[in-house]
Amino acid sequence: RPGSQKSAVHGHVQPFSDEDASIETLSHCSSFSDTTSVADEGGEASEDTAQEDFQYKLKGFIDSTVDKSAKTRQGALDGLKTAMATRILYEFISERRMTITDSIERCLKKGKGEEQRAAASLACLLCIQLGSGIESEEVFKTLKPIFKNILADGSANIQARQAVATSLGLCTLVAEDDILDVHATMECFENLFTRSYARVDGTCPLISPQTSQLHTNALLSWALLLTICTASQLKDILRKHLPKLPRLLESEDVNMRIAAGETIALLFELARDMDSEFEFDNWEELCDKLNALATDCNKHRAKTDKRKQRSVFRDVLKAVEEGDFQPENIRFGTERMTIDSWVRKRTYDAFREFVGSGMNYHLQGNEFIRDVFELGPPMLVDSATMKAMKISRFERHLHNSAAFKARTKARSKFRDKRVDVGEF
Incomplete structure (x- = not known):
């Protein structure tokens, strides 16, 4: 070879x-x-x-x-x-x-x-x-x-x-x-992160921090693959998962709460892209939950966690309530790119996790990432x-x-x- x-x-x-x-x-x-x-x-x-x-x-x-x-x-x-x-x-x-x-x-x-x-x-x-x-x-x-x-x-x-x-x-x-294989892989991720769902009575399953990190990573990868799903797959996912995903907002793990919030915002964006009149049955209850996290004053939570969480959930709440996204400009070389949607943010964050400080360099020279x-x-x-x-x-x-x-x-x-x- x-x-x-x-x-x-x-x-x-x-x-x-x-x-x-x-x-x-x-x-x-x-x-x-x-x-x-x-x-x-x-x-x-x-x-x-x-x-x-x-x-x-x-x-x-x-x-x-x-x-x-x-x-x-x-x-x-x-x-x-x-x-x-x-x-x-x-x-x-x-x-x-x-x-x-x-x-x-x-x-x-x-x-x-x-x-x-x-x-x-x-x-x-x-x-x-x-x-x-x-x-x-x-x-x-x-x-x-x-x-x-x-x-x-x-x-x-x-x-x-x-x-x-x-x-x-x-x-x-x-x-x-094969887009069907994409869906099969998404089911592998679902088998993990759904184990972190709060129970119907509001109590959370006992999960170690390491396992919670595994479930969070699975959720973020699942959210990444949402960005390439077909319309029919998305309709099934919205019906099956959007009513249950808010249960992850009860998690003790701040990273899981944030990943869940951003995934919910992403799903709302995708749903409204398909149907501008999209409505969610438990919309008011979800907004109340997001608002509580955006203004979280829980004394038993670390200050840095609360600060990070409040910032993210202010954006998530705007996305769910108003369909709004706070754009961010990325400069690289002589060029500039705008992260102007939750789809683009999830994709950008996924690549940046692997190339780190080399992201700007890949944005300039990697044909696939530029595409x-x-x-x-x-x-x-x-x-x-x-x-x-x-x-x-x-x-x-x-x-x-x-x-x-x-x-x-x-x-x-x-x-x-x-x-x-x-x-x-």
């Missing part, structure tokens, strides 16, 4: 530090492509050398993901995660995607908590780098059954299950080629980068031309409000 040869780097591999990452991100050699070509005019050998050194380091990480030492494997996974979060590495990764997938599979199956967590995150970053198409579908087909097994296994490491709950959601958004947010082709900075991106874009087109996406159709439904999606 390409990239599977052993490099000269053995033993313990130091992951990139934050300082390395920021230097790499800002440097010239971290242009939008990992190609080693130099600009036709005035190209410098030092750029070429830096690029070779960087690739050598990455090959060392890939080799070290199969090391006998768990500490070395962990360092290698973290190193690859940092590199993929802070640079566009399509060419390099595309050639080695099956090797990297094999390593992720092995670490998920045989590793312990932290290693499994790192492997699950790396799977997501791999899909983000490859974008929607045959390549990421192949990666996901290998990893999806393992993800689902870990998620459903009550005896599995809780950290691994938490990480998988998040990664499975985003990998499905990027790489699932998701309708930003058009990357605004490129020099002729070498332009040349490289043209090559990779053409190659990607050849790879992906056969893969016509059900989810792309579903996503476009919410982008174009002129589409008639029928009555409730």
